[in-house]
Amino acid sequence: MGQYSIGVDLGGTNLRAAAISAEGKMLGKIAAPTDVSRSHAELISSIAAAIGQLRDSLGRENLAGVGVGVPGFIDMDKGLIVGSNNIPQLEGVPVRAEIEGILQTPVILENDANAAALGESWMGAGQGVADQILITLGTGIGGGIISGGRVLHGYRGMAGEIGHITVVPNGNPCACGNTGCLEKHASATAIRSMALLMGLPVTEARDIYDLAMRGNPRARMIFQSMGEALGIALATLINVFNFPLYLLAGGPLSAWQLFAPPMLAEIEKRSFAYRHTTPRIEAAKLGNEAGLYGAAYLPFQAGS
């Protein structure tokens, strides 16, 4: 057998780990609930246990390394989680050193949205494209920027905070302190909040989508508004990066036919670079496995 690596995606609700070959073949996968009421030591040991289980089944000798995607800001030099809204008990914890201490294997940390972007660029919709951006629409909006085949980190690992691009200067308030962040106008949560404002009888994004598809004009206006907000942010990214590929992921993608037309109209209007270079704007492919692929790719990339 050739080399493999282990990727971990630590989410607020699930801990998942996968063993993936250097060719991108999924060799094994484990999932367990993330109990956020547990202490940080318990969380670390459950991560280590999942990695250890995969390593035991596939053998230590061919393990290229371990990558761990975590929700939050990471101090890359120190292997430390600086801040995490979803798993606050990991804040300030030297996650890398603690996992390495248990497993005696080198670990690479990465922000979960960055890992997902890297995963799509390795084995997903962005294969073969060195420069691309992934935007994930969920409870919030996460982003990852791949420049020259690698994650763009910025000097403190906080690059790619696409969900906090201002799209409506005096728009909805965001817990980050801003008003009008993209994620307050285009995430799954934003869709639900607009349903409340429009007096719709449903509050789940999926039901709002169904209503819109059946022709409900209020429900359709929600996706119009969400598409416009996304379009403003994408136009800015295209003007600033001029990359050839922008990928979108997450539950709201099922409403593509509703939000894409207004999104593309905004981009067309707001980006000279878009009109002249027509980059691709497409759906990502790997779903919630993107982060696993990306995390697993980290050791291969570091070794290359």
Add this chain to the structure above:
Amino acid sequence: MGQYSIGVDLGGTNLRAAAISAEGKMLGKIAAPTDVSRSHAELISSIAAAIGQLRDSLGRENLAGVGVGVPGFIDMDKGLIVGSNNIPQLEGVPVRAEIEGILQTPVILENDANAAALGESWMGAGQGVADQILITLGTGIGGGIISGGRVLHGYRGMAGEIGHITVVPNGNPCACGNTGCLEKHASATAIRSMALLMGLPVTEARDIYDLAMRGNPRARMIFQSMGEALGIALATLINVFNFPLYLLAGGPLSAWQLFAPPMLAEIEKRSFAYRHTTPRIEAAKLGNEAGLYGAAYLPFQAGS
């Protein structure tokens, strides 16, 4: 004598060329008016003549190469100016090949704003910082992004169009097709347009600044508005790039004490990454020589 290179900054009103040593010492400088009524062949030959004059005085044997900064979009592979608002007769012209043909010396083309950013990173306010962004406030707003010490080009050379970031979704119209572009709310031209809207008796940016400094409340509101617009764009750049340094250049910089407080307040509010990593936001140093330094640095960088 050690190696030197020749940098050219081709503007809508002036053609300037400079010979600069590998250590960044200015060895000689030439300026001539750009007569935009001339044909493209005449423009090219005047560029070549300026380069030839510097080369004759310093000698061919130590010339590392020639860099030319031009206002417009460049197809980097072909050495072609794809579009230029200021010097339309160069559109579609293979500028690189034509200058090389006359001088028999390799030429590197670069967008003028990118060249200025590179110049500041080489010998200006950004020395020693690998990742930085320069924003130049003039008639319009230009930008250049330096990532890992090099200009970020994007796949068709159109990256760094910071002047066309949307800061007011339904704001002032822009010839690019958008509404609310940064350059329509924060350039020297935008300051002048606001003076008209405010019924001020002066129409030059410098005079509007003087009025504001003498306490005129309407003139002060202009710099308040301009600072807020800049702050929105900078917050987005900081959230997306998390770079350690952002430089501002251009005439309106003399009004720093008027526009910087509202600019920084907007950034503080709109960027979590700014509050947590406090990047530097400073005035550039090289003035209108930044583009010459950057253009001259191109051959050194290509050879390194």
